[in-house]
Amino acid sequence: MIIGVLNQKGGVGKTTLSVNLAAALALSGKRALLIDADPQGSALDWQSTREGDTLFPVVGMAKPTLHKDVPELAASYDHVIIDGPPRVNELAKSAIMACDLVLIPVQPSPYDVWAADDIVKLIQEVMIYKAKLKGRFVVNRKIVNTAIGRDVAEALRDYPFLVAETAINQRVAYAESAASGLSVLEFDSKGPAAREIKALVRELVEE
Numbered sequence: 327m328i329i330g331v332l333n334q335k336g337g338v339g340k341t342t343l344s345v346n347l348a349a350a351l352a353l354s355g356k357r358a359l360l361i362d363a364d365p366q367g368s369a370l371d372w373q374s375t376r377e378g379d380t381l382f383p384v385v386g387m388a389k390p391t392l393h394k395d396v397p398e399l400a401a402s403y404d405h406v407i408i409d410g411p412p413r414v415n416e417l418a419k420s421a422i423m424a425c426d427l428v429l430i431p432v433q434p435s436p437y438d439v440w441a442a443d444d445i446v447k448l449i450q451e452v453m454i455y456k457a458k459l460k461g462r463f464v465v466n467r468k469i470v471n472t473a474i475g476r477d478v479a480e481a482l483r484d485y486p487f488l489v490a491e492t493a494i495n496q497r498v499a500y501a502e503s504a505a506s507g508l509s510v511l512e513f514d515s516k517g518p519a520a521r522e523i524k525a526l527v528r529e530l531v532e533e
C-alpha cells in the first residue's frame with residue numbers, strides 16, 4: 327500500500343507521522359520504505375541522526391516525476407510512506423498521484439480546518455482519473471481532556487473524506503524521540519504514543 331502524508335500547511339505533523347508510521351510497519355515485520363518528497367529533507371535528517379540500524383530506508387525524491395518512479399520502487403516493499411511537501415504544486419500533485427491513500431494531518435484549530443481546503447481540492451482533482459484513491463484526515467496534536475479535538479473532527483465532516491478514529495495526541499515523546507532519530511515505538515515501546523501510532527496503522531492498513 328502507498329500512503330502519502332500530505333498537507334500544504336507546514337508544521338502539522340507530516341514528517342512526524344511519516345517516520346512513525348514507517349517505523350511501526352517495519353517493526354511489525356513489514357518491508358517499509360519512506361520517500362522524502364519534501365525539498366527540506368526532514369525525514370532524511372531524521373534518518374541521518376539515527377545511530378545503529380536503519381529500520382527502514384529513506385529515499386529523497388522531491389520531484390514531480392514521483393508518480394512515475396514510485397510504482398517500480400514500491401514493488402520491493404509491502405508499504406511505502408511518502409512524506410509530502412509543504413505546498414500545493416506539481417510536486418504535491420505527483421505525490422498524490424502515486425498514492426492509494428492520502429493521510430491529511432490536521433491540528434485541532436479552525437485555521438487548520440479551513441486550510442485543508444487546498445489539499446482536499448488537489449486530491450479531488452487527482453480522483454477524477456484515479457477513482458480508487460482515498461483521502462483520510464487524522465487529528466494530530468490533540469490535547470488530552472479538551473473538546474477541541476472532537477470539535478475539529480466534527481468540522482472536518484463537511485469535507486468529503488473520513489476522519490480517522492484514532493487521533494494522535496500532543497506528546498513530548500514525538501519531539502524527544504525524533505531528536506535522536508528514533509520512532510516513538512523504540513523510544514518508549516509501551517507508552518501512549520507508541521500505542522496510538524500502532525492503532526492508526528491498524529486502522530489505515532488493515533481495512
Ligand code: ADP
Pocket residue numbers: 335336337338339340341342343368412466467468494495496497498500501504
Ligand atoms: P510537518 O512535516 O508537517 O512540517 P512536523 O512533523 O515537522 O510537521 O512537525 C512540526 C513540529 O511539531 C515538530 O517539532 C514536531 O516534533 C512537532 N509535533 C508534530 N506532531 C506532534 C505531536 N503529536 N506531539 C508533539 N509534537 C508534535
Ligand code: MG
Pocket residue numbers: 340341342364368409
Ligand atoms: Mg515535514
